[in-house]
Amino acid sequence: MPFYARTARVTPASMRSAILGVGHYVPTKVVTNDDLAKLMPTSDEWIQQRTGIKERRFIEHDGIGASDLALPAVKMALERAGRRPEDVDMILFATLSPDHNFPGSGCFLGDKLGLHGVPALDIRNQCSGFLYGLSVADAFVRAGTYKNVLVVGAEVHSTGIELNERGRDVAVLFGDGAGAALVGAAPSDDRGLLSIRLHADGAGAKELWLPAPASKHIPRLTHEMIERGDHFPKMNGKQVFRWATEKMPEVSRQVLAMAELDIDKVDLFVPHQANMRINQYVADKLGLAQDKVVHNIERYGNTTAATIPIGLSESVAEGRIKEGSTVLLAAFGSGFTWGAAVLKW
């Protein structure tokens, strides 16, 4: 028997958490594939064919951090949940591009929301960060520790990618953006988070990582590291692709089994947006119709911890997610980390 079957059960209806409201925000500056082709040898055709990306958003000017992008996303989530900032009693902030190395972006966001004294926890699980946050929020809510937990995913990638030939394999993939969800007690027995599962395997840590600055080096950052470009992300794209297309279907099946649901009961699949080809492949492998898969990578690129809450927020606005919808979430990324969840909206 696999270990998840031994340790996990569908959450009893009486103690479920739910996403009470979801919001998103992206910067106004649109950067097309043709814009990038002016900075490096790449093309609209190469990027679209391999990834599905047409454009992404970058912050408009210096001085805008992940917590700044998160603020309007949080305000939208709170408004949709019918809550005020002062109702929030815990902040979980998932990002791989925090405003500063420390303190966490959750602290900066709490200050911007006027939440002085409310605990704030940063989550460093990259593309799976939102799902890790959702799982922690679920545990806090079900334990009765906190009532209204903000789960934020926000990234400013544009200041950390190498916009030239050496960095082109990574640079064309990423964009800036934020999404947020307010998690609280499920409003009724038939709604809420039915199942969630997380995984990690550090054997893949260096397949997608940022080598420097690093506390294991004395000093943490040297001129040589900067010349080598160690302060830009490094990725073994083919290896990440291979793992993602294996692990995302596997963990999706785990959470569906935990929720005792067949794939045909899923109304919408909101996957992490790393590559449109990955998500189409995952849907095929699960036997899910392509029109049930949310794609916004063509407009935003990969916004890492923000992809899933942005996808949820847009789907709610478009009426693709309604009360009673069964929604499957799944992500895979750096760590390696991966996970999935099933929600009854």
Ligand code: UT7
């Ligand atoms: O959310 C984080 C998780 N990340 C992912 O899930 C990413 C998973 N991986 C992928 O999506 C794909 O591997 C990529 C889209 C990143 C790359 O696609 P690929 O088919 O694996 O391409 P490749 O890396 O094998 O590169 C093919 C060719 C190479 O040239 P040669 O060696 O065939 O002459 C690259 O140098 O394309 C070249 N290349 C580019 N050409 C134009 C690499 N980057 C670019 C570029 N523009 N931006």
